[in-house]
Amino acid sequence: MSSSSSTSNWIRHIPTHCFCGLPVVERTSRTPANPARRFLCCPKHSESGSQCRFYNFLDPEIRYGYYRNEMHSLYVQLQQARREMQVQEYTYRSRIHELELELNERTVTGDCYKKPVVVFIMVVFVMYFLTQ
Ligand SMILES: [Zn+2]
Known part of the structure; x- marks a missing residue:
């Protein structure tokens, strides 16, 4: 697919697991600084008190x-x-x-x-x- 090939052109190694060893999940940033920018993060990313700060952008910055x-x-x-x-x-x-x-x-x-x-x-x- 075109999105995966463009992703693999931008970053060579796509991580599969976060710092706590869980399979990463894909999210999309909606912040003003990174609108519509996909990233990988810990599945516990949005949970309060989560210690894992892993994230990795899949798309280049606008x-x-x-x-x-x-x-x-x-x-x-x-x-x-x-x-x-x-x-x-x-x-x-x-x-x-x-x-x-x-x-x-x-x-x-x-x-x-x-x-x-x-x-x-x-x-x-x-x-x-x-x-x-
Ligand atoms: Zn984690």
Whole structure:
């Protein structure tokens, strides 16, 4: 694959294990200094109190500030769009749930459009008995 060949061109030896002897895991940096830059690290990297500080970048540094800033800015915009989509999804799911409850209630209590028909039939009955 092209990504692995470019990686192997940049670094000759790709480590397979971290300082504590565990198989390394691949992560992607999202920091302003290293946006979208893949690296290998200890599987316990994000755990609090982890003593292993092993990490090894797989991708070269983005040298030009403009592209680095642009890459980070795009990531920030993407995250914001994802959050907005989650809010919209939550809003729509809530509305769907409300409509389902309303529909269920109407099904249980009887459809409201049938009530005028029932009233009309009762009026006809009453008028029938009054005219007898
Ligand atoms: Zn480790």
